[in-house]
Amino acid sequence: MKIGDVGDALWAAVKGWLSGPDRQALARAVKERAAAVLPSGERVVAGHPVEAGERLPEPPRRFRQQAFSAQRTTGDRLVDGMGRAEEGLDRLNPVNVVVDRWDDRHHPDTPQLSGGWESLAGQLAAVLRPRCSFRYVAVLLVTDHHLHVVRVRLAGNRREPMAGAEAVECAWRVERRQVAWVRNRTDVRHGTHEVGFVDGSWVTFAFTVGGYGPVVETFPRRLRYTDPIS
DSSP states (O other): OOHHHHHHHHHHHHHHHHHOSOHHHHHHHHHHHHHTTSOTTOOEEEEEEEEEOTTOOOOOGGGOOBTTGGGOOHHHHHHHHHHHHHHHHHHHSHHHHHHHHHHHHHOOOBTTEESOTTSHHHHHHHHTSOBOSSOEEEEEEEESSEEEEEEEEOOSOTTSTTOSOOOEEEEEEEEGGGEEEEEEOTTTSTTEEEEEETTSOEEEEEESSSOOHHHHTTSSOEEOTTSOOO
16 A cells, blocks of 8 residues: 555544544434334334424423433432432422412413423423433434334444444324424524424424435425414
8 A cells, every 4th residue: 555545544534533423324324223113004204313403491300301211320210319309399399389380371482482391392392302311313203194203322432323232212203283384494503493283382493414305395384484483
């Protein structure tokens, strides 16, 4: 091998180390792994990795799922149990109960979420902001009849994030007929969208890599960022 070839190979390795794994290849891999755990009879129409909107607030603890709970250590579960106990004692305080009810009733909306945490949009928002100590990718899968969010846990090796048999869990699903529209908000950030549901709620989320067109096309109504929400 010539010196120039050695230099080219070394530079390619350095660039690969700096840039990390191929994001498109990772997206394809997590979509395949996510689709494999769907119930039988669910035919995947489209899918893509997603994440919560950039400024989506953290859900109240009672609305946050514990992701990959089966893989948590005894110490993790002990700390989590202590947190639940503290939250339970907090709810016994009548003043806190009144304040929580006031907040839930009068402050359900944010610029990233409309409808409150118990709405369909709020459920999706909470699913995209779970309690989790592992690296993972959330995948939005559209099937013939449902919208699913599936979490795929990644390996600890950042150079090979899909190495090994990591956990996959179905986190949430809703019937497709409950979805009303999607609005492109790439004026805010590339990949950012808002999705609305028939209960009138909506939430901001983002596709993490390009190539999400097939998913967007499955929504019954597609809006531009200049179109009003209706």
